[in-house]
Amino acid sequence: MKILIADDNASDRFLLSKIISKQGHEVIEAENGKHAIDCYVKEAPDIILMDVLMPELNGKEAAKEIKRIAGEDLVPIIFLTSLVDAQSLADCLESGGDDFLTKPYNHIILKAKVDAFVRMRKMHATLQKQRDTISANNQHMLHEQRVAKAVFDNVAHSGCLDAANIKYMLSPLAVFNGDVLLAARKPSGGMHVFLGDFTGHGLPAAIGAMPMAEIFYGMTAKGFALRDILREINLKLKSILPVGFFCCAAVVDLSFTKRSISMWMGGVPDCYLLSQHGTQLKSLRSHHLPLGVLSSDQFDVEMTEHSMDFEDRLFMWSDGIVEARDSTGNMFGEERLQAVFKQNTHPDLLFEAVKTSVNAFVGETERDDDTTLIELKMVDESELEQSELVLEQRMTTDPSDWKIDYELGVDSLKHFNPLPLLMHIVMEVPALRAMGGQLFTVVAELFSNAFEHGVLKLDSALKSTPAGFVDFYTLREKRLNELNSGFIKINMTHSSAEGRSGIFSITIEDSGKGFDYAKKTSENKPQDKNKFSGRGIPLIYSLCHSLEYIGCGNKVVAEIHWPQKNVAK
Amino acid sequence: MGVQSNIDSSGKELTVKIDGRFDFSAHQEFRDAYEGIPADVNSYVVDLGDTSYLDSSALGMLLLLRDHAGGDNANIKIIKCNDDVRKILTISNFEQLFTIQ
Amino acid sequence: MDKTSHFDTEALVMLEEIMEDEFPDLIQVFISDSDPRLPALQQAYDDQDSSSLRELAHSFKGASGNLSALPLADLCFKIEEKARDTNLDGIQPLITAIDAEYKVVKTILLSLIK
Numbered sequence: 049m050k051i052l053i054a055d056d057n058a059s060d061r062f063l064l065s066k067i068i069s070k071q072g073h074e075v076i077e078a079e080n081g082k083h084a085i086d087c088y089v090k091e092a093p094d095i096i097l098m099d100v101l102m103p104e105l106n107g108k109e110a111a112k113e114i115k116r117i118a119g120e121d122l123v124p125i126i127f128l129t130s131l132v133d134a135q136s137l138a139d140c141l142e143s144g145g146d147d148f149l150t151k152p153y154n155h156i157i158l159k160a161k162v163d164a165f166v167r168m169r170k171m172h173a174t175l176q177k178q179r180d181t182i183s184a185n186n187q188h189m190l191h192e193q194r195v196a197k198a199v200f201d202n203v204a205h206s207g208c209l210d211a212a213n214i215k216y217m218l219s220p221l222a223v224f225n226g227d228v229l230l231a232a233r234k235p236s237g238g239m240h241v242f243l244g245d246f247t248g249h250g251l252p253a254a255i256g257a258m259p260m261a262e263i264f265y266g267m268t269a270k271g272f273a274l275r276d277i278l279r280e281i282n283l284k285l286k287s288i289l290p291v292g293f294f295c296c297a298a299v300v301d302l303s304f305t306k307r308s309i310s311m312w313m314g315g316v317p318d319c320y321l322l323s324q325h326g327t328q329l330k331s332l333r334s335h336h337l338p339l340g341v342l343s344s345d346q347f348d349v350e351m352t353e354h355s356m357d358f359e360d361r362l363f364m365w366s367d368g369i370v371e372a373r374d375s376t377g378n379m380f381g382e383e384r385l386q387a388v389f390k391q392n393t394h395p396d397l398l399f400e401a402v403k404t405s406v407n408a409f410v411g412e413t414e415r416d417d418d419t420t421l422i423e424l425k426m427v428d429e430s431e432l433e434q435s436e437l438v439l440e441q442r443m444t445t446d447p448s449d450w451k452i453d454y455e456l457g458v459d460s461l462k463h464f465n466p467l468p469l470l471m472h473i474v475m476e477v478p479a480l481r482a483m484g485g486q487l488f489t490v491v492a493e494l495f496s497n498a499f500e501h502g503v504l505k506l507d508s509a510l511k512s513t514p515a516g517f518v519d520f521y522t523l524r525e526k527r528l529n530e531l532n533s534g535f536i537k538i539n540m541t542h543s544s545a546e547g548r549s550g551i552f553s554i555t556i557e558d559s560g561k562g563f564d565y566a567k568k569t570s571e572n573k574p575q576d577k578n579k580f581s582g583r584g585i586p587l588i589y590s591l592c593h594s595l596e597y598i599g600c601g602n603k604v605v606a607e608i609h610w611p612q613k614n615v616a617k
Numbered sequence: 618m619g620v621q622s623n624i625d626s627s628g629k630e631l632t633v634k635i636d637g638r639f640d641f642s643a644h645q646e647f648r649d650a651y652e653g654i655p656a657d658v659n660s661y662v663v664d665l666g667d668t669s670y671l672d673s674s675a676l677g678m679l680l681l682l683r684d685h686a687g688g689d690n691a692n693i694k695i696i697k698c699n700d701d702v703r704k705i706l707t708i709s710n711f712e713q714l715f716t717i718q
Numbered sequence: 719m720d721k722t723s724h725f726d727t728e729a730l731v732m733l734e735e736i737m738e739d740e741f742p743d744l745i746q747v748f749i750s751d752s753d754p755r756l757p758a759l760q761q762a763y764d765d766q767d768s769s770s771l772r773e774l775a776h777s778f779k780g781a782s783g784n785l786s787a788l789p790l791a792d793l794c795f796k797i798e799e800k801a802r803d804t805n806l807d808g809i810q811p812l813i814t815a816i817d818a819e820y821k822v823v824k825t826i827l828l829s830l831i832k
Contacts, residue, residue, distance in 0.1 A: 057781045059748040066737055066744075101776050130780055152729070152783040155736055247673040273646045290676030297711065315709040337710045341680065572627075 049166055050074045052093035055128060056086035060151075064097060064128075067155045071162060081105025088114045093123070093163050097149070100129045100140065108143040115144040116478040122172040124165040128153075173566045193224060196254060203261045207231050208239065211432050215399045225418035226253035226295075227366050229327065230261055233266040236479040237429060237611030240268045240277070241300040243422055244294040244339075245316065245366040247293050256295060256340075262612050270446075271478035274301040278312055278339070282347045285340030296337040298364045301351070304429035305611075310351040311364065314338045317382075319368050323360040326395035330354075356426040361395060368418030369402070372410050380409050399423045429611075447476050448550065451541035458534055461503060467492055470538065477542055477549060479610045486591050487552070490606055493588055494556050495536070500524060502558030502602055503534040534559040551593075553607045564599030622650035628657050633682075634664040634694040647678050651685060661686055666697035671705045683714060694718060724822055729786035734830075742831040746784055749824060752778065756820065759797070759813050761804070771809070772801035778816075787823045790816065 051073045065075045076091050078084040080102045087094070096114065111125050120235055127140040127148040140148050146165070150159055178287040209216055209231045220227050226246030233239050242264055246253045259431045260281050267277045278299060284293055296315030303309070313319065315338035321330040336348055356362065372380040388405050392398045399421070406419055452473060456466060471488055475481050500506045504527045510520040537557040545552035589595055592610040620643055622633045633650045635643060651661070661682065665671070683691045694716045698706065706717055721727055734741045755778045762770040779794035793816045800809055 057777055057784075058751040059744060059781045060784055062740075062744050062747045063733075063737070063784055066740060070736070101773065103773065130776070130783065151780050152786065155732075245673075247677050292674075292681040294677070294680070296673075317708060334708055334710055337713055342716070 049094040050076065050572065052076045052078060052084065052087050052089065052096045054078040054096065054102065054107065055099040056080055063153065067158055068162065071159055081107060081110035084110045085113050089117065094169055095162060096123060096125045098125050098127050100127055108140065111144040116208065122169060124168065126161060181405055196251060197221065197223065198543060200254065203258055207265065208233050213425040213427045213432065214422065217403055220422050222418060222420055223254045223257055224250055227368065227418045228257045228261065229420060229422055230264050232265050234482060235271050236482040237305060238303045240274055240300060240304055243298045243364045243366065243420065245296040256285060256289055259288065269434040271481035273482060273484065274299060274310065275351065278349050279344065279347060282339045282342065283344050286343060289340045294340040296338040300362065300424065302424060304427065307357060307426060308353055308355045310353050312336065312349065312351045317365065317370055320363045320389060321354060322363065322395055323357060346436050358426055360426045362424045364422050366418055366420040368420055369406055372406050372419055374411055380406055397614055445587055446478055448544035449542065451539065455540045456536045458531055461499065461534060461536065462528060462531055467495065473540065480552060487608065490591050490608065491554060492590055494604055494606060495556065498536050498556045498558035502530060502560030503536060505560060551607060553605060555603065555605045557603040558600050562599065565597035565601045620646040621667045624654065624658060628655065630660045630662060631658045632662040632664055632692055636667040638670045639668050641671045641674040644678060651682055660692040663693065663695045664697055665695060665702050668702055676709055676711065679715065721826055723790055724826060725786060725787040726788050733786065744794060745827045745831050748781060749827065752781060752820065756817055763809055766806060768801045768804045768806060772798055775801060790819045790823055793819060
């Protein structure tokens with residue numbers, strides 16, 4: 049160590065210097081207080097032996113100044129004094145001294161004290177190094193989190209959380225508490241909304257959110273149904289998350305045209321549906337296990353339907369709201385939440401009321417990053433901004449303008465069901481995927497009519513009684529086996545206007561004699577629901593934009609437009 | 618918070634009891650309770666009679682136990698839940714995976 | 719001259735052990751340091767400068783103490799006290815006594831390093 053000896057007495061300095069250097073330390077000498085300060089600045093000694101009474105500047109003042117200059121660094125100062133009264137000694141320590149040594153100097157005690165301070169210096173240096181390491185690691189970790197957050201934001205940016213019908217509260221670092229909010233417009237109209245709560249904290253909680261968000265946005269943009277998206281997400285999470293980790297979620301398929309929502313809830317607290325101008329409150333509960341727990345074959349995608357009138361609202365939250373704690377550790381609780389809803393008179397102000405209520409309850413204590421809250425309002429889709437979504441999400445090239453002619457001869461008609469193939473072609477169009485079910489119904493019904501009534505010449509009147517049904521199918525079997533001539537021509541076309549809307553049209557022509565469609569149309573009234581027979585035309589009418597029979601009735605053209613509007617026929 | 622466990626006289630059923638808060642701090646003790654026990658044990662009882670609180674990491678631990686005990690073939694009963702604990706298990710629909718009494 | 723009435727002889731022996739071959743140097747430093755102290759003390763008294771008196775006496779006390787010349791140190795302490803109380807009575811006799819004591823101490827010390 050380097051030790052500074054500040055004493056105005058030459059023989060004192062000499063004696064001390066000898067003792068100290070015998071201990072193996074390097075010695076610097078100063079004659080007065082001012083000189084001592086200069087030496088400290090220039091030589092940076094590790095320990096200082098400071099005489100109290102010195103000319104120029106006394107030891108106490110010099111000590112104060114040196115301690116000030118040292119700042120956080122530890123430089124022990126041992127006062128050398130001939131004063132022995134307790135008050136004087138205490139004064140020495142008050143002014144920044146760490147110890148004192150009385151004259152005449154006892155070299156054994158001096159050695160012991162110097163050793164003690166050498167040990168203390170080493171310990172202090174270790175402590176400072178550790179503190180600096182911890183601080184650097186912490187900075188590093190915060191930086192990593194910021195990078196992770198940026199990556200996540202890139203995945204989520206295409207969302208529509210800022211849509212006019214959505215209000216939400218989400219802390220910037222919520223993803224590190226496992227809380228996720230996703231919302232996306234569907235290419236065929238409507239939107240999907242996802243509220244998720246992963247188990248765990250920090251990076252492990254956030255890391256599951258990324259593949260999940262990718263799947264959600266990617267598949268929604270490609271027109272997949274919410275059921276399929278949930279299946280994919282569950283499969284993904286089950287495979288990547290360790291056992292014991294899962295994601296509680298509330299997922300909504302909101303249809304503006306049908307004024308209804310389909311919901312899937314697994315492991316989340318009850319959601320509230322506010323209707324009838326805020327007078328009726330319905331609580332919706334989870335019926336499913338969280339995502340990532342069950343294997344694919346056990347996973348249940350059953351969704352519940354709820355109608356939502358114009359201005360009705362759905363409120364969803366993570367458990368952070370109910371479990372928010374105040375400074376004494378009490379939870380906000382479900383009762384307080386319900387009270388906010390009961391006391392509120394204006395639905396429009398409810399969201400803020402919940403927010404304010406929770407924030408007031410939690411007070412100045414640490415804000416949790418998992419008080420996540422979202423309100424969805426049923427509106428007219430025209431109130432929302434045009435979604436740019438479809439144009440940007442082109443990760444593969446989807447066919448948007450095409451036509452196909454497909455003709456089936458006798459042999460094919462006898463042995464081949466063309467429907468899966470036809471549907472496969474149709475489903476290549478993202479917007480049509482969402483209507484998959486409806487399209488299948490239309491195509492299947494029209495094909496069946498063409499085949500049974502056109503080619504096989506079966507009379508639909510046979511199906512008017514239960515017994516007749518059996519006869520019909522027996523006859524069908526017979527005629528199919530005997531078939532030796534006939535065809536069905538299928539033409540499908542699709543065109544799209546800048547990816548925002550499109551028209552799908554299917555024309556089916558059969559080799560049969562047709563039928564008197566004008567007569568049938570006037571006969572079929574919507575209330576004839578208990579008729580077993582008929583060509584199912586009323587059903588198709590409601591699904592299509594237009595349906596036309598041509599020529600003698602053996603050719604039919606059905607047109608379906610997307611986005612769908614309520615068709616009044 | 619404490620975890621106690623014992624195997625019954627038939628040697629086939631393990632009972633694990635958690636006192637106080639069942640949260641992440643119980644993780645190691647909980648695992649120790651069921652790992653490394655005799656292979657004869659084929660049924661499990663989780664006694665939550667003195668459990669005041671259950672959080673999502675506890676749910677995760679139950680899933681780990683289930684996985685260890687044979688997944689879909691596991692025979693696990695969760696007993697003596699108080700109202701708060703029951704509520705948490707209900708919201709997560711865990712009765713679809715465990716027998717809850 | 720009797721060493722023991724002017725020094726703590728045990729301490730002196732220990733000092734010699736510590737200083738080893740630099741013991742003579744220490745004595746020389748002490749002497750060259752202390753020789754001017756007497757005239758300085760006298761001057762301070764003549765100037766009626768009690769604070770300088772106090773500092774000088776304190777310093778001389780310390781130095782002599784380290785050389786274990788305790789009686790000398792004690793005399794210096796007496797001047798220091800009086801000067802602290804700004805009581806300049808009776809200081810002249812003390813200075814005279816210090817002068818005499820120092821001469822003896824100096825002789826003894828020099829004899830040790832011959």
